[in-house]
Amino acid sequence: EPVVPEFPGLSELGNRQAQVVELLRRAQADVEPLGDVTGLKQRLLEIQKNLEELRSKVAGMGEPEDWYVDQLLQVNNAFRGHQKGLESLQAELTGRQQVIEKWRTDIRQEAEFWLAWRAWLKDQREKIPEKTFQLVAKDLSGQDKELQKLSAALLTLQEEVVVGIKEVGGELDRFSQALDKLRKATFRKNAPSFVSPDFHRQFNVQLLQDAARGMLSALRLERDYLERNGWLLAIMALILIAGAVLIRAYRQQLLQTREWLFFLRHPWSASGFVAVIAVSPFFPAPPALLRFAFLAWGVFAAARLAGSLLENRRQVRVLYLAALLLVVTTAFRLVALPQPLYRLYIAFLALLALPLLVQQIRQSRQQRTDGGGRLFRGLLRISMLVLFASLVSQVSGYMNFSFWLLQATFETGMVVLFAHMALRIGSGGIRFLLSRLDRAQNAFLRTFGEDLAQRLERLLRLVVLCYGFLYLLPTWRIFGSIGQAWDFFSELTFTLGTADISFRMVVLALLSLYLAMQISWLLQTLAEVQVFEPRRVDRGVRDAVKKLMHYGLVLIGLLFALSSLGMSLQNFVVVLGALGVGIGFGLQDIVNNFLSGLILLFERPVKVGDFIVVNNEWGDIKKIGLRSTVVETIDHSEIIVPNSQLISEKVTNWTLSSRVARLVVPVGVAYGSDVEQVMRILTEVATGHPEAVQYPPPTVLFIAFGESSLDFEIRVFVRDITGRFRIRSDMLRQIDARFRDAGIEIPFPQRDLHLRSVDAGVFGAPGASPKGDLNPSDS
Numbered sequence: 001e002p003v004v005p006e007f008p009g010l011s012e013l014g015n016r017q018a019q020v021v022e023l024l025r026r027a028q029a030d031v032e033p034l035g036d037v038t039g040l041k042q043r044l045l046e047i048q049k050n051l052e053e054l055r056s057k058v059a060g061m062g063e064p065e066d067w068y069v070d071q072l073l074q075v076n077n078a079f080r081g082h083q084k085g086l087e088s089l090q091a092e093l094t095g096r097q098q099v100i101e102k103w104r105t106d107i108r109q110e111a112e113f114w115l116a117w118r119a120w121l122k123d124q125r126e127k128i129p130e131k132t133f134q135l136v137a138k139d140l141s142g143q144d145k146e147l148q149k150l151s152a153a154l155l156t157l158q159e160e161v162v163v164g165i166k167e168v169g170g171e172l173d174r175f176s177q178a179l180d181k182l183r184k185a186t187f188r189k190n191a192p193s194f195v196s197p198d199f200h201r202q203f204n205v206q207l208l209q210d211a212a213r214g215m216l217s218a219l220r221l222e223r224d225y226l227e228r229n230g231w232l233l234a235i236m237a238l239i240l241i242a243g244a245v246l247i248r249a250y251r252q253q254l255l256q257t258r259e260w261l262f263f264l265r266h267p268w269s270a271s272g273f274v275a276v277i278a279v280s281p282f283f284p285a286p287p288a289l290l291r292f293a294f295l296a297w298g299v300f301a302a303a304r305l306a307g308s309l310l311e312n313r314r315q316v317r318v319l320y321l322a323a324l325l326l327v328v329t330t331a332f333r334l335v336a337l338p339q340p341l342y343r344l345y346i347a348f349l350a351l352l353a354l355p356l357l358v359q360q361i362r363q364s365r366q367q368r369t370d371g372g373g374r375l376f377r378g379l380l381r382i383s384m385l386v387l388f389a390s391l392v393s394q395v396s397g398y399m400n401f402s403f404w405l406l407q408a409t410f411e412t413g414m415v416v417l418f419a420h421m422a423l424r425i426g427s428g429g430i431r432f433l434l435s436r437l438d439r440a441q442n443a444f445l446r447t448f449g450e451d452l453a454q455r456l457e458r459l460l461r462l463v464v465l466c467y468g469f470l471y472l473l474p475t476w477r478i479f480g481s482i483g484q485a486w487d488f489f490s491e492l493t494f495t496l497g498t499a500d501i502s503f504r505m506v507v508l509a510l511l512s513l514y515l516a517m518q519i520s521w522l523l524q525t526l527a528e529v530q531v532f533e534p535r536r537v538d539r540g541v542r543d544a545v546k547k548l549m550h551y552g553l554v555l556i557g558l559l560f561a562l563s564s565l566g567m568s569l570q571n572f573v574v575v576l577g578a579l580g581v582g583i584g585f586g587l588q589d590i591v592n593n594f595l596s597g598l599i600l601l602f603e604r605p606v607k608v609g610d611f612i613v614v615n616n617e618w619g620d621i622k623k624i625g626l627r628s629t630v631v632e633t634i635d636h637s638e639i640i641v642p643n644s645q646l647i648s649e650k651v652t653n654w655t656l657s658s659r660v661a662r663l664v665v666p667v668g669v670a671y672g673s674d675v676e677q678v679m680r681i682l683t684e685v686a687t688g689h690p691e692a693v694q695y696p697p698p699t700v701l702f703i704a705f706g707e708s709s710l711d712f713e714i715r716v717f718v719r720d721i722t723g724r725f726r727i728r729s730d731m732l733r734q735i736d737a738r739f740r741d742a743g744i745e746i747p748f749p750q751r752d753l754h755l756r757s758v759d760a761g762v763f764g765a766p767g768a769s770p771k772g773d774l775n776p777s778d779s
Contacts, residue, residue, distance in 0.1 A: 081285030243271025259428030516557020668709030
């Protein structure tokens with residue numbers, strides 16, 4: 001076989017040189033935009049400038065351990081925002097370096113190829129075009145040096161960014177430690193009591209200067225921040241105006257949704273509330289003044305909306321007062337009011353509010369003599385308890401506990417209020433969307449629209465409840481933030497045997513089962529309205545198909561859930577083996593009933609809607625379940641029958657193949673009646689009943705000479721056996737009426753009475769017969 005050369009011959013020299021030129025051209029085109037680092041340097045300088053200003057501001061605020069929680073969170077968020085900016089800059093620099101390194105690698109590989117090619121040609125004793133090889137080597141080397149120079153410039157910038165990230169990380173660690181200390185010191189005495197001389201010595205000129213400095217610092221709003229995020233403010237304004245206009249325009253149509261009534265009465269408050277809730281979370285580390293504006297806007301808008309949900313004006317006034325106090329308290333924390341003054345404010349607030357709350361409770365009890373308003377009075381009592389505990393804590397020197405209790409209670413109340421409003425808005429939205437769809441043209445919505453709405457509302461409640469729970473965890477200082485709470489629950493694990501199962505795995509498993517159940521319900525309902533109803537499929541077939549569909553989807557969901565829990569197929573087989581052992585010891589009846597249920601679904605000796613007799617009980621089958629069958633008797637009581645009993649024991653099914661069944665009505669008439677007339681009347685009654693079938697035709701039989709009557713039987717087939725007692729009653733009522741008209745008697749039972757002995761007092765009259773047996777004819 002011919003030997004394939006490792007390198008091309010000189011005939012490929014021109015093509016290879018052209019490829020090098022193209023390689024260098026593409027490298028130059030890709031790298032040239034990366035060489036301009038002016039914008040990156042400007043961004044870095046801006047971040048460094050902002051960090052320097054922030055550090056200077058923090059240095060004048062004293063030790064972080066003495067700050068309010070709001071101040072710590074605000075400064076922490078500001079540093080975290082700069083950290084994200086540096087990380088974004090670092091990511092961009094890293095991306096540029098990766099592009100440069102890729103091209104340097106390609107250029108070096110190409111240079112190595114040309115060197116090896118030249119050596120191979122030399123070994124082949126070929127005449128080497130030195131000029132071409134030298135030119136290619138020079139071009140490749142020059143481009144590599146340019147890339148190296150650019151990489152060095154980027155590396156210098158990267159080093160500065162890394163230093164900045166490290167410094168910001170140190171600041172964040174400092175504030176995190178301060179937050180942890182503050183959280184741990186919640187239940188410790190950390191300030192002098194009101195009667196202590198140390199507390200009185202804090203009131204000096206320096207205190208007023210600190211208050212003025214904090215106010216000036218809080219009222220300062222960075223112009224650069226507004227310029228960078230002005231588009232978010234524009235979106236908020238657009239939502240505010242457009243929302244109010246749309247609510248006013250379509251208010252009459254929307255009023256049909258009663259859950260939205262409180263929302264539609266105040267268009268501007270409603271649109272303002274939505275604007276704040278929807279847009280404010282997207283502001284990166286907003287300044288204190290802007291955060292306060294968002295809070296005040298949202299609180300007052302929510303209070304006005306929630307006022308429409310309350311029972312009377314007194315409750316509305318209390319709500320407005322609570323909203324005002326929340327805003328004022330937040331404002332004092334915003335301006336970093338010195339702690340001695342803030343403590344006096346909290347004490348004054350408690351002393352002022354406690355008598356007002358007591359008065360409100362008394363007025364509510366006097367005016368609501370019907371026992372109403374208990375929830376309102378209960379909330380007022382909780383507020384009194386919180387205010388009293390806060391007052392006692394402040395006076396005693398437990399400053400952190402007092403601040404935390406008051407703030408957490410206020411925020412919890414607002415979270416509950418917002419959650420209630422969100423549920424009403426979401427529930428109204430679900431009802432509104434379903435009402436807008438044409439149910440007359442949609443059989444699914446017409447039949448299962450209400451059930452669908454309830455399922456969506458339950459899902460909405462679950463989402464709102466989970467989010468509210470996560471939000472309240474940092475509020476009560478259980479975690480530092482929502483992110484920390486989520487990370488804790490995500491990483492929470494427990495050991496089950498040799499497997500480590502995390503909370504996230506459990507959530508995914510439950511979600512798999514939930515989705516399987518919901519998909520099962522959806523497919524069953526769609527099959528019912530789209531397939532079974534139009535084709536008029538038998539009720540038993542419907543139930544069998546839907547049950548199998550349900551079991552199959554639940555099994556799939558269970559397998560996904562086990563997979564989410566980290567259980568492999570091998571472990572699942574082990575579980576099945578253990579289940580088999582359990583069946584052998586004590587689960588035979590359950591498995592027997594389950595398998596019998598499958599037989600009932602496939603073989604269908606009985607089905608839902610059948611009229612059966614089991615254990616001498618007549619009834620309709622209402623449900624064939626996994627383990628048992630529900631039978632509703634004629635008395636409307638429900639019997640739970642194990643499925644195995646319907647398979648192994650005798651069951652009378654009156655409607656297995658047809659609901660037509662024979663009804664026997666016995667009739668007796670007096671001796672001497674016209675037999676032909678009686679049979680004719682009975683035949684007319686049986687034939688004339690609307691629920692009697694004409695084929696087989698009704699028959700009337702002369703059965704026997706009874707003890708007191710001539711006995712007849714009407715034997716008639718009726719369309720539906722379930723109405724047998726009603727039909728029998730109808731026929732007997734008609735027979736009685738026809739017999740009365742024809743003069744035919746229905747006899748009483750006749751009996752012969754034999755008296756074996758009679759008391760002497762019975763024959764007290766003169767000439768009475770002596771005591772003895774009487775002739776039956778004399779009785």
